[in-house]
Amino acid sequence: MRVNDLYFAYDKEDIINGISFEIKNKKITTLLGANGCGKSTLFQLLTKNLKARHGQVLLEEKNVQDIKLKEFAQKVAIVHQYNTAPADLPVKRLVSYGRIPFYKHFQTQTDKDKEIINWALEVTNLKELSNRNLGQLSGGQRQRAWIAMALAQKPQILFLDEPTTYLDVKYQIEILRLIKLLNKDYNMTIVMVLHDINQAIHYSDEIIGMKKGKIIFQGNPQEVICENSIQDMYGINLKVGYLENQKYVLAV
Ligand SMILES: Nc1ncnc2c1ncn2[C@@H]1O[C@H](COP(=O)(O)OP(=O)(O)OP(=O)(O)O)[C@@H](O)[C@H]1O
Numbered sequence: 001m002r003v004n005d006l007y008f009a010y011d012k013e014d015i016i017n018g019i020s021f022e023i024k025n026k027k028i029t030t031l032l033g034a035n036g037c038g039k040s041t042l043f044q045l046l047t048k049n050l051k052a053r054h055g056q057v058l059l060e061e062k063n064v065q066d067i068k069l070k071e072f073a074q075k076v077a078i079v080h081q082y083n084t085a086p087a088d089l090p091v092k093r094l095v096s097y098g099r100i101p102f103y104k105h106f107q108t109q110t111d112k113d114k115e116i117i118n119w120a121l122e123v124t125n126l127k128e129l130s131n132r133n134l135g136q137l138s139g140g141q142r143q144r145a146w147i148a149m150a151l152a153q154k155p156q157i158l159f160l161d162e163p164t165t166y167l168d169v170k171y172q173i174e175i176l177r178l179i180k181l182l183n184k185d186y187n188m189t190i191v192m193v194l195h196d197i198n199q200a201i202h203y204s205d206e207i208i209g210m211k212k213g214k215i216i217f218q219g220n221p222q223e224v225i226c227e228n229s230i231q232d233m234y235g236i237n238l239k240v241g242y243l244e245n246q247k248y249v250l251a252v
Pocket residue numbers: 010011015033034035036037038039040041042
């Protein structure tokens with residue numbers, strides 16, 4: 001996926017301010033940036049939920065605006081920051097909604113759809129909870145259910161907007177390991193927003209730093225994360241050190 005000179009405004013002021021970059025295929029890319037810098041807005045533009053005022057988002061060299069929503073949803077899936085569904089909706093039903101872009105007129109689930117839904121439940125470790133209602137799940141389990149629905153789309157690119165929000169550290173790591181597995185074992189291109197810089201360093205192949213609707217850096221986490229780039233992004237001085245050759249930010 002490639003982005004060319006993208007601008008977007010909700011009202012008068014541009015929230016996305018001339019952004020160009022490329023998302024590398026089969027890699028994990030993480031977007032970092034202060035609250036309100038435009039990360040979710042950029043995600044909405046990349047996934048066809050918003051339309052740019054200027055510039056293009058290209059998927060396989062085609063402007064996403066010219067790709068039909070159904071075709072787009074067969075290639076790209078997003079798990080939003082906030083997800084809502086009725087509390088009495090069973091997990092399996094939610095996950096099955098991921099197959100909607102593949103249904104032909106009046107068609108019911110095919111064996112292939114069922115197979116993919118089962119795969120999505122299995123890979124997210126939700127098999128045993130598949131008949132439970134969403135309201136009966138923990139925060140981490142519910143997050144996995146939304147990821148499973150996105151996986152049922154069998155996307156080439158999976159967008160995750162703050163997938164670890166509200167989860168305790170165990171569930172955060174569980175979700176990040178699942179994301180890594182989807183990338184390694186299923187060659188899925190992952191683009192996510194995280195707020196934890198250390199998790200971004202550890203789980204990403206590439207980090208994009210955003211500030212006030214612009215990209216201020218992009219590259220390998222070991223190269224781009226430093227005291228200066230953190231200061232630039234968040235306006236705070238934090239120490240950066242090494243532990244077992246791995247870069248860590250002392251975020252206290
Ligand atoms: N629907 C909307 N209408 C008007 N302004 C909006 C809308 N959604 C977001 N904004 C504004 O656009 C700017 C960017 O918001 P966005 O949600 O993209 O930031 P973000 O980087 O994802 O923030 P956070 O880290 O807090 O989730 C903010 O100033 C926000 O107030």
